[in-house]
Every structure is written in C-alpha cells, then in structure tokens.
Amino acid sequence: MGDQTRNTPARVRRLAPPATWSAPGRPRASALALGGLAPRKAAAASGARVVVVGGGPGGATAAKYLRLFDPSLRVTLVEPKSAYYSCFGANWHLAGIRPLSKTRQTFDALRDKHGVEVVQDRVTGWDADAGTAELAGGSRLAFDRLVVSPGIELAWDRVEGMGPDDAEQIPHAWQGGEQYRILRSQLEAMDDGGLVVICAPPNPFRCPPGPYERIGLIAHYLKQQKPKSKVLALDPKDGFAKQGLFEQGWRELYGDMIEWVPGSQGGALYEVDPKTRTVLTQEGFQKHEADVLNVIPPQRAGRIAQEMGLTDASGWCPVNQQTFASDRQPNVHVIGDSAIAGAMPKSGHAANSQGKMVAAAIVNQLRGQPVPDAKLVNTCYSLVSPTYGISVAAVYRFDGGKIAGVEGAGGLSPSEADEFTRIQEARYAQGWYDAITDDIYG
C-alpha cells in the first residue's frame, strides 16, 4: 500500500453519511467535499494507476489481467468483503452436492502472485475529474482509470410486502454465501410433503438460467430426501434461458414434482407476506402458501454504480460496448452485471470475458494504441441434476456500436443428446467452476 497516494486518517475527515458523490455533469462536487485537499498528482512515471471497484468475477479478472498485460501498472482492488462467495456453483449447494465453502474465493493470489493491491474497504466518494476515490476507512486512492464492477442491487422497492430485512426469513439467495446457507437450511428443515415456492425475477437479471437450475436442483434434493414434496415456480416471464432443455430435463427426472407458472398464466408476483410465507399472484386473487419461500427480486446495477451517476433510466450502466468506458463519467469503465453489454448476458463468464477486454482496452489506450477488436465469450453450464448437465455458449463481436453474437456460432446443447452427453456436460459444469475460478482468482 506504500506507493498509493493516500492521506492519513488524521488529515481526512470522512464525509457525513451518506457520502457526497459527484453528480453527473458536476464532477468537481466531491473534490470540494474532500475538504480542499491537494489535487491529485500526475500519474507517477513508473506506471499508471488503476483502481478496480468490486472483487467479483468482473473486477477480479480486470485487476489480474491489467497486471498480466502490463506489469508496470499499479492496480488496486477495493472490495468490502474479505472473500468472495460466488453465486455460480452455489445452486449446487442447495442440492447438497457442494459445500458452501467451495464457493468461497480469496484474493490471496491476486495480491501475492499478481501484485494487485487488495484493499478491504468501500468506496464512498469520488472525483472522476481529479481522479480520486475516497474510501469509508478515510483513505483516498488516486487513479488514472477506474473500473467499476459492482454486480447487482436487489430492487426491494419493486417487491410488495417485503424488504431486505425479511431476507433471513425469505432468502433471495441471489448474492453468494450466507443467503445460500439460509435457503439450504430451510430446505433441510422442511417436512416431506412440503411446498417450495420460487419466485423468478423479471428481465434483465443476473444469471438468466440461474432460477431454473435452482428449480431442478431443489427438486433433485427433494426427490432424494422428501419425495412427496413439490416445487412451484412463479415467473413474471413467459420464457427463459435454455427453456426447452430445462423443461425436458425436469420431465425426465422429476415428473410432476415441478410446476412452472408463466406470467401470462398468473405467475407474476403481486405481494408477499413474509410472516406466513404466503405469495399472492393474479392481482391478489390467487394465494400460494409455501413451506420454503425463495423470492428473487428484480434487479438493477450495483449501488455504487447508481451513486456514482453511472446508470441511466433503466437502472443499468450505458457504456461504450468496445472499451466499456462509461457514457456518463470520464476515465471510468463499467463491466459485469451492471453494464449494458448488448447481447452478452449478466453472467460470471461474461464478466470474466469483459474483465480481460477492459484490461486490454485500458492498457492500449494508456499506450496510445488502438483498442483490440477481440471477440468475447460466454459459456454457461447448468445442472438439471448432478449427472445431467446442459449448456449454452456464445461468441460476441463489437459490431455497429454494439456487442452482437457471431452468427453461425454458439447455441445450446442438442435436445436429442444422449445420456452420456448429459453426464459429460455435468462433469464439465463442475470442471468449469474450477477452471474459471482459477482464471479469475488463481
């Protein structure tokens, strides 16, 4: 931490909560809030400074690859948590086939092997123009470029009847770690013959196949342990990722244990009563009493992205889809779930691909070189059961100002695939987890 531009806590006064952020178009506002401290010095000649906000797959990949692509860069990763619990692979914990500890990723290799400075803190103020970010702990980081990868915020204001304080009773399990432990323990505590209700979110949301992998894997657990139980999936949408493959797998493996109700047939959530684990649909006329209730709320860009003025009216962050440079603020890039990235889904794999791309774009721009015209990728495996895997893959290119899928490539696992292929893809799903976490955190 020695070579970062920092002020000692004694000299810095924390902003009165909530922190004052520079409003879009008025990027100097927080410089004033910093109390008239000296403006940032020009970047040191030994290397430009890049601050990465968020230690999920996007941010951690960007931090690592910035250092791989240019070891002279001084890269700081700011993440409030001491470790990252992935959402991907965590549905497997709900099925009882993966301990939660195996979804935990540390920043040790980023720090010790790749020379990324990892700061466990939260960004509370910033000045894009001056190139400084202020942390909750009182210190200040100077940057030439800022990469923001804050994932999602759950939009509780769009869920009638419950809020974040109810999430211990009614887990969302859409952010990693503890929430998955709660949902798993509720499934374990449920009696045989119980009803599990899963409320899927509206588009767009993190991990499009995620709710549907969850439906199948909870059914897998119930079939093994509590075979008289049912899974009711309520969905505001009429379709979902890998739908044909999921429904085929559900039928083959779980028969009538699973019922999926699309939006056009009353699947949209109207109101939740967390005390009684009751869900109302059909404008309140239809009542579903759950024994275990999993409400996955609507989503928007991570809170930091909103506070920094990086979002548009959609709640997500418009970017140049080649460089991931924010449309809203200079010298700031947004990647991962928060970014509007054309045809790319909000997935860990997409965030990993974008992390590499933004690292290359920043390095080349700092060197005065053109941004590489690279194709990006997404590979997404889902388990229908521990031995039944399906996948979707896509390759993307920047075309006409947007990220678009390369025609003639990508696509789904074949619907007529044999048992061996399903087993093989289930193995690859688990191998993929080990590989991508090695690529991101190893």
Added chain:
Amino acid sequence: MRGRVGAAAAVIAAGLGLSAGHAVGEEGVSRIEVMAKSCLACHGAQGQGPGHMPAISDLTAEGIANKLMTYKNDGDPDATVMNRHAAAYTADEIEAIAQYIANLSN
C-alpha cells in the same frame, strides 16, 4: 508476456519524462492475445485443465489448430461446447490462437 515491452519501456518513458503508460514504441495487447485468454476460463489459468476439463497446455500449435478446425468445419460429437465456440473464428484466427496457446508454458 510476449508481444509486450512492459517494464523496460516504462523505465525509458520515465527517463524521457513521459506520463505513465504512454511509453513510446510500446505495443498494445493484441486481439489474438485477448481471444486466446478466453480459452483459460474453461481450461484453467495455465491451460492445465482443472477437474474434468481437458488440458490444452501440452498440445502443439498444429494439434490445437487441427482440433479447432475440426470443431469448426465438421463438429465433433464428443466436443459439446467447443463445436459452438470454434465456429465463430476464422481459420487465421484459429491458427494464431493455437500458436499463442501452444506457447503458454514457454
């Protein structure tokens, strides 16, 4: 780290009083390098093939290129996602990506 000048150029830049990251003569990261790094998401940071994933770190450039061209042109029934990925790349891109991956361990 091939294809980059890196620290040496930065030192030269410092001597010339240039601002950070603007070292004269430094190459950029190539599009092939970014695309080749895509392979590592499924095959591991060194292409070593963690868990059930096939390793790609011990293959020759010719071997990798041949495999990718087979996925692209004919499809391999055992390949699952690789048929779908390889179809997106030109023969020239496949050749260059194969060269990059074959040199990963060097």
